[in-house]
Amino acid sequence: MTAATMKSRTPARRRWLYAPMTLLAAFFLFPIVFMLAASLKTDHQIFADMDSLKAFLPVGDVSFANYAAVFERVPFWRFLANSVLVTACVTGLGLVVNSMCGYALARMRWRGRAVVFGFIIATLILPFDTTIVPMVYLVANLPWIGFEGLRPVLEIGWLNTYHVQIIPFIVNAFAIFLFAQYFSSLPKGLEEAAAMDGAGWLRTYWRIIVPLSKPVFATVLILTIVTSPATWNAYLWPLMTVQSEELRPVMVGVQYFFQLDTDWGEVMAYISMITIPMVAVFIAFQRSFIRSIASAGMKD
Amino acid sequence: MQRRNLMKLAAATGGAALAGPALAACTASGASDGKLLLWTHTAGNDAELGVTDQIIKAFNDGQDTYTAERESFPQDAYNDTVNAAALSGDLPDLLTVDGPNVANWAWAGHLQPLDVPAEITDEFLPTTLGIFQDRLYSVGHWEAACSIFARESVLEAARVRIPTMDEPWSREEFDEALERIAADTGHRWALDLSTADIGEWYPYAFSPFLQSFGGDLLDRSTYLSAEGALNGPEALAWGQWFQGLFTGGFANPESPIGAEEFLQGDAAMTFMGNWGALQAMEQFDDVLFLPPPDLGAGPKIGGGSWQWALTSTADAKGGNAWMETALSDEFVAEFANQTGLIPATNGAAELTEHYGPDGDLRMMMDYSRSYAVLRPETPAYAVIASVFTQYAGDLIHGGDVQETLDAAVAEIDADIEANSGYGF
Numbered sequence: 001m002t003a004a005t006m007k008s009r010t011p012a013r014r015r016w017l018y019a020p021m022t023l024l025a026a027f028f029l030f031p032i033v034f035m036l037a038a039s040l041k042t043d044h045q046i047f048a049d050m051d052s053l054k055a056f057l058p059v060g061d062v063s064f065a066n067y068a069a070v071f072e073r074v075p076f077w078r079f080l081a082n083s084v085l086v087t088a089c090v091t092g093l094g095l096v097v098n099s100m101c102g103y104a105l106a107r108m109r110w111r112g113r114a115v116v117f118g119f120i121i122a123t124l125i126l127p128f129d130t131t132i133v134p135m136v137y138l139v140a141n142l143p144w145i146g147f148e149g150l151r152p153v154l155e156i157g158w159l160n161t162y163h164v165q166i167i168p169f170i171v172n173a174f175a176i177f178l179f180a181q182y183f184s185s186l187p188k189g190l191e192e193a194a195a196m197d198g199a200g201w202l203r204t205y206w207r208i209i210v211p212l213s214k215p216v217f218a219t220v221l222i223l224t225i226v227t228s229p230a231t232w233n234a235y236l237w238p239l240m241t242v243q244s245e246e247l248r249p250v251m252v253g254v255q256y257f258f259q260l261d262t263d264w265g266e267v268m269a270y271i272s273m274i275t276i277p278m279v280a281v282f283i284a285f286q287r288s289f290i291r292s293i294a295s296a297g298m299k300d
Numbered sequence: 301m302q303r304r305n306l307m308k309l310a311a312a313t314g315g316a317a318l319a320g321p322a323l324a325a326c327t328a329s330g331a332s333d334g335k336l337l338l339w340t341h342t343a344g345n346d347a348e349l350g351v352t353d354q355i356i357k358a359f360n361d362g363q364d365t366y367t368a369e370r371e372s373f374p375q376d377a378y379n380d381t382v383n384a385a386a387l388s389g390d391l392p393d394l395l396t397v398d399g400p401n402v403a404n405w406a407w408a409g410h411l412q413p414l415d416v417p418a419e420i421t422d423e424f425l426p427t428t429l430g431i432f433q434d435r436l437y438s439v440g441h442w443e444a445a446c447s448i449f450a451r452e453s454v455l456e457a458a459r460v461r462i463p464t465m466d467e468p469w470s471r472e473e474f475d476e477a478l479e480r481i482a483a484d485t486g487h488r489w490a491l492d493l494s495t496a497d498i499g500e501w502y503p504y505a506f507s508p509f510l511q512s513f514g515g516d517l518l519d520r521s522t523y524l525s526a527e528g529a530l531n532g533p534e535a536l537a538w539g540q541w542f543q544g545l546f547t548g549g550f551a552n553p554e555s556p557i558g559a560e561e562f563l564q565g566d567a568a569m570t571f572m573g574n575w576g577a578l579q580a581m582e583q584f585d586d587v588l589f590l591p592p593p594d595l596g597a598g599p600k601i602g603g604g605s606w607q608w609a610l611t612s613t614a615d616a617k618g619g620n621a622w623m624e625t626a627l628s629d630e631f632v633a634e635f636a637n638q639t640g641l642i643p644a645t646n647g648a649a650e651l652t653e654h655y656g657p658d659g660d661l662r663m664m665m666d667y668s669r670s671y672a673v674l675r676p677e678t679p680a681y682a683v684i685a686s687v688f689t690q691y692a693g694d695l696i697h698g699g700d701v702q703e704t705l706d707a708a709v710a711e712i713d714a715d716i717e718a719n720s721g722y723g724f
Contacts, residue, residue: 047560073344133387140388159390239377240384245343255374256344260575261558 030056035275039066039268046264066269073266074253075245076273082162083249084277087231089166091224095217097170102179103205107191117180123173128229129236136240139164164241165249169230175220182216183209218288225281232278250274336368336618337392339382341606343372347638351441351631359625366618368394386410393614394622397438398500399604400675400685402430406437407679407723412612413437415620420627425665427603427672428644433723439623440607441632442641445668446505447601448590449562449580450569455588458484458568465591465666471541474593478550481568490550492567495696497557502689503675505571506542508592508600511673513538517684518676518712523724526684526712531705534596539701541595546696553696574664578640581660589663592671603672605641642668679722683715 033056038046040062049055070076104110105117139158146155158164186209194204210217225231235251242248251274257267338356342348349372356368371392373381379401385391386408397405405411413435414421421429421439430438455462458480463469469477481490494501507517515535518526529535545551555561562570563583571592572580580587592599608626610619625631632648635641636655642664643649654661675681691708695701716722 043560044563047556047564072346133384136384136388140390157388157390159388236380239381243339243371243373243381243385243390245372252374252377255376258374258376259345260573261579 032275035268035272038265039272040064041066041265043264046268066263066265067273069263069266070270070273074256074270076253076270078246079248079250079253080274080277082247083232083234083251083274086162086165086234086249087225090169090228090230091221093166093170094172094175094224094228095220098172098175098220099179099210099213099217100205101171101176102181103183103209105176106180106183107188107209108201120173120176124177132236132240135168139168139241159241160243160247162247165230165234165238165247169228169237172220172224172228175224178216178220178223179213182213186212215288218285222285222288225278334366334618336366336394336615336622338368338370338622339392339395340370340372341375341378341396341398343374345375348635351634351638354634355622355626355631358631359622362625363621366615366621368622382410389613391611391613393619394608394610396606397430397609398606399427399430399438399440400500400503400677400681402438402607402609403432403677404679404682405609406430406432406435409612411437411609412614412616414439414610414623415616416623416627420624423645423647424627425642425644425668425672427668427674428605428607430604430607430609432677438607438609439627439644440605441626441635441644442605442639443603443644443668443672444573444575444605444641445601445664445672446508446571446573446592447664447667448569448592449559449572449576450588450590451584452586452588454481454485454487454568462588463590463593465663465670468591468599469593471593471595474595478545478548482550485568487566487568489552489555489561489567490569491545492555492559492561492570492572493545493551494557494559494561494570494572495551495553495555495693498689498693500685500689501557502692503685504602505573506692507675507688508602508671508673509542509595510535510538512592512595512597512600513541514597516676517688518678518680520676523676523678523680524716524721526709530688530712531702531709535705536702538595539695539705542692543695543698543701547698574661575639575641577661577664578654589661591663591667599671600673601667601671602675603668604674678724680712680716680719684712687711687715 037056037058040058041049042061042065045061046055049057049060054060101120105113105120141156142158144155144158144161144163145152147153158167190208190212191204194208199207226233228234229237233251234249238247238249238252242252253274254267254270257263257270338352340349340352342352349370352370356370359366359368378396379398382391382395382397382405391410397411402411414437416436416439421436424439425443428440428443429436430440452462455477458477460477460480461469461473463473478490481487493505503517510516510530513534515532515538516529519529546553552561552567555567559567559570559572559576559580561567562572563580574589577589592601608623610616610623629645629647629651632643632645633651636643636648636652640654640661642661643652643655649655649659649662649665650657653659655665656662676684678684687708691699691704694704
């Protein structure tokens, strides 16, 4: 086979490859395209278009009325701010706490380390749904130091607060596992050199380990945002622990739209609005995301 | 209030970061001195929230011992929220409760009996009163009623008699009407049953057909078993008839919720609640709201909707005082005006646009009074509803009728037995 024939076949092969890939991409895009198109239509129009390709096109009786109605039905900015805050705290604090925990388990030698690591890994087999009821009971009886003016007061119960949405989810067994696995693969010579220069554990972690571990930090960041029950997709936990409307996240807001007579156009408009931030995050971290999913071996 | 919440927001950010200092004051709910906390399931429903706020204002302005405040929750998530609050000892003073859940919540100890004068509650439709083991636990402002929505022009084209309460369709007439409509009117479906509305719709809308055949969800003489009621000869006849609606091509097994097939003109008739009546009237100028067919044991429709109740931890005096304010005809009528639902009292009906003596939806009150059957008033209802929904779905999709009903009975009876009869 000559170089000339190879050159002439490559584009053709690519075309054959791109054709099914495009089809697959379109298949996955359909729900999002439908959501965006339906968000511009009246209910009558949505159902009238349902049997044809018009369902995916902004045609017929279209307007931005559904988006305007969203702001009348839910305190959208409040819900959005709550979700951003909780997601940022859980992921940010989680990176610090879980990476330090992973480091202690992977690189420090101490009695009972294997047992503790095994115990942490064992918690992964428990689905969140099975632990949620005892967790509610637990957080309802935990103490907290609040303030009346400037005077600290002891309170019982974390319900109906921001911290009940954040603190129980900072520690994440899967994140600890990923950090520990990654840290185990780093050469020990780096730490030994740092120790000879007089660096303690904390300085070694912060100055040597963290800068070398950006891929695993990116992986954990993305997986936490995507899969944690307490970040962007938080629904069941805030539903059971947060009673005040002013503390609710965006996913609970979806339920505001399901009435006896549900307006599907408004539902689609709201879902579009709360999907956009996640799409933006995905586009920004697309490369890291794909790498993280591949390295984590997850198809979630 | 706003400032306090901003403080909470700031405190949460900084506090969580420092993992120690307080984030914010924890807002306690439940009973407290002079404060009555109300929970409603109507978040996102401005019409109902508006009336609730009117009641709260009237109550707060009318006395100075108590101050009522409300918190609203989305309906689909409401029961889980209440159960979680009961678990953590964080129930409010008053809350809304769906009629079929009253028995379960009362049995679980979430509710306390009401102490509202009988001259007030006697005026209410029987199905708006939540009674468990002879004690009144809740009262509703409104009721809903299902009927057959049809267009006069379509029935005339199919040469189908328009039924009345005095002479509803018999089973044979109804079946013949479906066949004529399917054959003569060009509609894709003769009847829209909104089957995609999986959930409470199934027992609410479809179990009255079972009762109209003479069967039931449970043996109400004991409340201890579904044997015979849900799998006896009457239930078997219902199951075969109900399945035949779908296998015979009269109804779509996958019809969208909210009577959309009817509203789109794809279905000639729909069995729908009166909350969809105003939209249907806007859509068609010849829409009729017909009584359900008499399938052998008389026409039946579901009864019992959202009601107000006092929790077991509530200040009973304050809570009952709030109930007395809330149950005035003025507010009952206002709920009906805002939602289009049936006012619970005749006095309120006179004050409404649609349900007065000459109102265009007056017949819904009559249907409710004459045909409504409460879903079994037992704590087991939560499981009964779930089981019925599952197995009715199996029937719709062609499952063997006798096997399906036997399986449903077995599951219901096992649950009742596991809970020692739920107090019966």
